Amino acid sequence: MTQDELFKVLVAHCKEYGFIFPSSEIYDGLAAVYDYGQMGVELKNNIKQYWWNAMTRLNENIVGIDAGIFMHPKTWVASGHVAAFNDPLIDNKDSKKRYRADVLIEDYLAKIEEKMNKEVEKGRRKFGEAFDEAKFRETNPNILREKARYEEVHNRYVAAEKANDLAEYKQIILDCGIVCPISGTANWTDVRQFNLMFSTQFGSVGDEANTVYLRPETAQGIFVDYINVQKTGRMKIPFGIAQIGKAFRNEVVARQFIFRMREFEQMEMEFFLRPGTEMEWFAKWKENRMKWHVNLGMGAENYRFHDHEKLAHYANAATDIEFRFPFGFKELEGIHSRTDFDLGNHQQLSGRKLQYFDPETGESYVPYCVETSIGVDRMFLAVLSHSYKEEQLENGETRVVLCLPAPLAPVKAAVLPLVKKDGLPELAQEVMDLLKYDFNCQYEEKDSIGKRYRRQDAIGTPFCITVDHDSLQDRCVTVRDRDTMTQERVPITELRALIDSKVNLNNLLRKL
Ligand code: ATP
Numbered sequence: 110m111t112q113d114e115l116f117k118v119l120v121a122h123c124k125e126y127g128f129i130f131p132s133s134e135i136y137d138g139l140a141a142v143y144d145y146g147q148m149g150v151e152l153k154n155n156i157k158q159y160w161w162n163a164m165t166r167l168n169e170n171i172v173g174i175d176a177g178i179f180m181h182p183k184t185w186v187a188s189g190h191v192a193a194f195n196d197p198l199i200d201n202k203d204s205k206k207r208y209r210a211d212v213l214i215e216d217y218l219a220k221i222e223e224k225m226n227k228e229v230e231k232g233r234r235k236f237g238e239a240f241d242e243a244k245f246r247e248t249n250p251n252i253l254r255e256k257a258r259y260e261e262v263h264n265r266y267v268a269a270e271k272a273n274d275l276a277e278y279k280q281i282i283l284d285c286g287i288v289c290p291i292s293g294t295a296n297w298t299d300v301r302q303f304n305l306m307f308s309t310q311f312g313s314v315g316d317e318a319n320t321v322y323l324r325p326e327t328a329q330g331i332f333v334d335y336i337n338v339q340k341t342g343r344m345k346i347p348f349g350i351a352q353i354g355k356a357f358r359n360e361v362v363a364r365q366f367i368f369r370m371r372e373f374e375q376m377e378m379e380f381f382l383r384p385g386t387e388m389e390w391f392a393k394w395k396e397n398r399m400k401w402h403v404n405l406g407m408g409a410e411n412y413r414f415h416d417h418e419k420l421a422h423y424a425n426a427a428t429d430i431e432f433r434f435p436f437g438f439k440e441l442e443g444i445h446s447r448t449d450f451d452l453g454n455h456q457q458l459s460g461r462k463l464q465y466f467d468p469e470t471g472e473s474y475v476p477y478c479v480e481t482s483i484g485v486d487r488m489f490l491a492v493l494s495h496s497y498k499e500e501q502l503e504n505g506e507t508r509v510v511l512c513l514p515a516p517l518a519p520v521k522a523a524v525l526p527l528v529k530k531d532g533l534p535e536l537a538q539e540v541m542d543l544l545k546y547d548f549n550c551q552y553e554e555k556d557s558i559g560k561r562y563r564r565q566d567a568i569g570t571p572f573c574i575t576v577d578h579d580s581l582q583d584r585c586v587t588v589r590d591r592d593t594m595t596q597e598r599v600p601i602t603e604l605r606a607l608i609d610s611k612v613n614l615n616n617l618l619r620k621l
Contacts, residue, residue, distance in 0.1 A: 210282060
């Protein structure tokens, strides 16, 4: 299956099994807004819990808040979003499709990189054991040609970004011969800026002064609450504030399922620290966050850091943690050293003192801050796309299975009476009652056991528990493992401990 096909299959699977539906689908949907169904909400909640507990329980100096989505409009002036939260957009006059000019150029660069990698793979196959990749990259004429092309375009792109030169963006697109994938033409409009914030009217009077924004990030709620939390929680620097919540961006191009949505959820943590120590903390949080990801067991090789060359207006260091999605390595999480930009601006605009008196140095200062920011929905897509497998079985059949990290699985165990009679449903119900306080379980009595196994595989249930006639006598049940498909006979009294050993989130947290 190509990566593209896998993505389509994944979207269909999400709908078929109640993970994700297009929003308001009976009205043909709303672009880039999605609903989480009965399975999706469980998986999403488990992801959030893994993050929340890792932040607020494992770190004594990190606390959580839940701020409002609406904030005072001045918030977004102070944060720079009113002036600069823009995307450069460009339209193709033939297809009438809109694109982000920066993304068109980045995709073009990614294609050159892909070409170079393919060339390397060719070399590797040709030279076998003796292959020296570094030397090959330095000497192969095809690679050298592509590299020169890459560097030329890349340098122009970085310079255009720095200078905010929209005309140069267009010129790069024209010079590179980038065409619209729909119309196939290079009949482009000029590039212009577009602010991504949604606005609405607050209260009943419809004048300008009542315009409020739906927050485009959760971070600002943390900054404006900084002083309240610091004082009421008697927090000592360094300390962090974590928040999970909805954010809204009127994204120009939103065609990648839940990768880029107009309404999405973020998990953000702002870590406040003494100025001058930010690089040390930036490095610590990079390491800490990568560990959190790799700890899920989805393969360290599927993550990489991408350090920013062009820093956002508020940052003095920034990196992305990228994940290998079905459409390539893309940003999953951002880690930024934001200096005192946010608190400093809020202090200025609000007239309130947002300083910290440091008892160790005897000084007062506006704290610096390192931010970790990850999208819940992107994380959901990462987990799901990595877990989806189509397996060929020995009996010639295929099965679709979600090999989800067990603590994240929506349903932890399915309880299945072999038949719908002879007292088996009653005993199965007893097993449900035993387990339901600790785990999200599903009771299923319809269809053959084989079909029920398949349905549970498709939603990633780690354990299927079958109650059969022998169970009535020996009070044992058959437990089938999702990944190995092996079955073992287990006393009902031991079920809780067995399931817990594999699905308890704390086991994951203990490894951090
Ligand atoms: P991108 O470059 O992909 O637009 P960004 O750099 O604007 O992302 P940040 O502002 O750093 O993203 O947001 C932090 C995180 O929030 C991202 O790493 C991503 O996981 C998530 N995120 C941002 N925008 C969206 C969106 N439109 N839909 C879903 N998740 C998003």
